[in-house]
Amino acid sequence: MQRDFDPTVYILASHKNGTLYIGVTSNLVQRLHQHRSGLIEGFTKDYGVHRLVWFESDGSMEEAIRREKQIKKWNRQWKIDLIEQSNAEWRDLALDLGFEPLDSRRIDKSVK
Template structure:
């Protein structure tokens, strides 16, 4: 089953109230696969940031990029409010896109 959400802004977390990462992509499922399998070097692999806690689909890449830039400027508390408005338990939304559960971590 292939689920396409193009383009999208997304927030990953290492765990509930853990390290956050915001980005934009033209292929959310592909990008999640890369993050979850350590195929992207850098921040997310260094800090174990793999849990999809929020995403927003856009019709145009320009609007997704603008939204991502705005969110990146937000303080941490605003990002937490955004996540918890739609996902109060910080569930891994990637499960709804066909991914398997990540190993449970302390603090989840």
């Protein structure tokens, strides 16, 4: 289980192979709540990017920020490969942290 204050790099997706967002936080649970509740204005709210598909805890905030910047520079396929190494199905990992499932219309617009 994620500690309350733990420098973490994370990737959110709109759906499998969808729009990606890479962020960094010292409190993943709190930040996920903000994203999923629409409390953070901007990219993730505008594009419905709320599904946690990958995260990595780092030893310090400096290390986490360095890793975030590194991943942001990667090409899209490398980011997809990173996600699929540990989450091939693009499952919403926030469920493991106690979050409720997202409304399917917000997760994957291709689901009918």
